[in-house]
Amino acid sequence: MTTDQPVLLCQDLSRHYSQGSARIDVLNKLALTVGRGERVAIVGTSGSGKTTLLNLLGGLDDPDAGSVWVMDKDMAVMGESERARWRNQHLGFVYQFHHLLGEFSALENVAMPLLIGKRPVAEARQRATDVLAKVGLEHRLQHKPSELSGGERQRVAIARALVANPACVLMDEPTGNLDPQTAETILQLLLSLNRDIGTSFVVVTHDPDVAGRMDRTLSLTGGRLTDVTGRE
Numbered sequence: 001m002t003t004d005q006p007v008l009l010c011q012d013l014s015r016h017y018s019q020g021s022a023r024i025d026v027l028n029k030l031a032l033t034v035g036r037g038e039r040v041a042i043v044g045t046s047g048s049g050k051t052t053l054l055n056l057l058g059g060l061d062d063p064d065a066g067s068v069w070v071m072d073k074d075m076a077v078m079g080e081s082e083r084a085r086w087r088n089q090h091l092g093f094v095y096q097f098h099h100l101l102g103e104f105s106a107l108e109n110v111a112m113p114l115l116i117g118k119r120p121v122a123e124a125r126q127r128a129t130d131v132l133a134k135v136g137l138e139h140r141l142q143h144k145p146s147e148l149s150g151g152e153r154q155r156v157a158i159a160r161a162l163v164a165n166p167a168c169v170l171m172d173e174p175t176g177n178l179d180p181q182t183a184e185t186i187l188q189l190l191l192s193l194n195r196d197i198g199t200s201f202v203v204v205t206h207d208p209d210v211a212g213r214m215d216r217t218l219s220l221t222g223g224r225l226t227d228v229t230g231r232e
């Protein structure tokens with residue numbers, strides 16, 4: 001394994017949906033390479049296929065054709081459980097509806113990926129405590145999601161995405177539905193984690209400010225990605 005190996009690599013990725021007799025070709029031979037520590041924004045109009053792409057990258061859905069490589073492995077050739085393990089080990093997810101488990105505390109939610117990965121309970125709890133402190137929630141460890149604010153829940157979701165030290169975090173509008181100040185705090189936090197740990201990001205966003213703080217902006221149009229970074 002070389003150090004310049006991409007963390008994510010897609011080739012010829014295609015996905016369509018059928019609606020009655022109609023066929024919607026959402027992704028059409030799409031290509032994407034995300035390097036180690038690279039921050040990539042994905043933008044596109046509503047319905048252009050951003051969620052479809054994110055689901056394929058995360059292995060939550062299968063392409064009609066083409067491949068998704070995570071680190072040095074082709075997701076298509078893995079069995080279901082091996083793929084789940086690989087994903088758990090190398091990818092983190094921050095989706096809009098953060099899917100925190102309502103009956104568990106912030107600490108338990110964040111420790112969950114490590115426990116699923118069969119790490120010892122004491123180690124998982126310690127690591128979850130440390131990561132929650134990093135996102136400024138050391139005083140909210142025992143709160144359940146319903147006892148947290150929207151911004152706090154989003155920070156718990158980020159802590160959970162980062163707890164296993166993934167190579168890459170896939171994010172869908174990580175600052176959506178947050179007030180500007182909380183959004184800025186969360187963005188700063190993500191950028192500092194990228195700087196300190198070298199975690200790569202793939203961020204789907206409608207927010208030009210978020211996109212502008214990534215290394216590259218790719219626009220999803222006609223089922224493919226085009227670089228629209230356009231910096232001076």
Ligand SMILES: Nc1ncnc2c1ncn2[C@@H]1O[C@H](COP(=O)(O)OP(=O)(O)OP(=O)(O)O)[C@@H](O)[C@H]1O
Binds near residue numbers: 017018048
């Ligand atoms: N399960 C499905 N069955 C049929 N069509 C679908 C299905 N899921 C998505 N689509 C269609 O595929 C297209 C892409 O959807 P997708 O959710 O990926 O878009 P998006 O870019 O994430 O949109 P938004 O910004 O509005 O969230 C849309 O036209 C949508 O209607």
